[in-house]
Amino acid sequence: MLHFVRKTWLYSAVAVATLGGFLANPAHAVDVDKLIPADAESVVSIQFKQILEAPILKKFGIDGLARLAVEANEDAQKLIKQTGINPFTDIDSLTISSSGNPEKGIKAVVILRGKFNPDKISKTVEEKAKEVGTEVKKINEGGKTIWTAAAQGQEVFLAFVDNNAIVASTIKDNVISALKGGRGSSEKFAPSMEAGLAKLSGKDILWSVSIITEEARKQMASNDQFKEIGENLDSVTMTLGLTDVAKMSMTAFTKDEKTAGKIKDLITQQGIPFAKLMSSGDPKNAKNVGKVLDALKVDSKEKSVSVQLQVTEDDIRKMINPGE
Helix, strand or coil: CHHHHHHHHHHHHHHHHCCCCECCCCCCCCCCCCCCCCCCCEEEEEEHHHHHHCHHHHHCCHHHHHHHHHHHCHHHHHHHHHHCCCCCCCEEEEEEEEEEECCCEEEEEEEEEECCCHHHHHHHHHHHHHHHCCCCEEEEECCEEEEEEEECCEEEEEEEEECCEEEEECCHHHHHHHHCCCCCCCCCCCHHHHHHHCCCCCCCCEEEEEECCHHHHHHHHCCHHHHHHHHCEEEEEEEEEECCCEEEEEEEEECCHHHHHHHHHHHHHHHHHHHHHHHCCCHHHHHHHHHHHHCCEEEEECCEEEEEEEECHHHHHHHHCCCC
């Protein structure tokens, strides 16, 4: 997980030049978990219960297959018994935020919400740590326990806020802040983050907002094609919604209309053709992938550019069975 958040700041820059995400429809601002700090430069949230209840996944029996896979796995069953966590009923959401960069240090915060048994989980964590030879230390903070251990060369801090929330971070003060109630009403996100959040409803199974930092701009500046885009890009939002269809979307907010137009041209003139070329190696599937790519809706309006894709049950079935 830490490997993922270490690279989030860079993904926000690269996302615009690829087809890795798509646009969210304007709505009321998403209500970000109050345990996420105000200095967040990227926020990603996944709603697990909504995924399990998604009609399109049920049609393909994916939810049932996942349950059978867990039930048939002895290690998974043992872990469920030890921790008291049933992944299909006890986990509600996962929210990850990050700021900073690998050179100066990533500030990552992970919030897991659901229904937890702190005693069982704590005991399991300590037992597993001994098994793998990882030293776990305990810190008393205002009568609550913070666990700390090294992970991928960086110290990680973890605590139970209550029976319904677990917080982990690479920064001790972020965990202490969460234990005290998290972000106060007077603490605001950066303007570009607030602007991106204002475009999301938070009702999708996955949503994210990434602001373009100075470090990300430097990365993009190393490529002449992306330099001007990086200088004028503010933020990127992504969503994935699952109902009877899958709706994936992205929007990139820029400082001017010219940059929005350039991003649109980059996607339509280079991104989509490149994706088709990459899929051509599999003739059976190339036709169906091509149809999906042709269905992409790319549009620039004022200072933003959007990409939308809707995948139906029939589209998925054809990709699973390209010979049909």
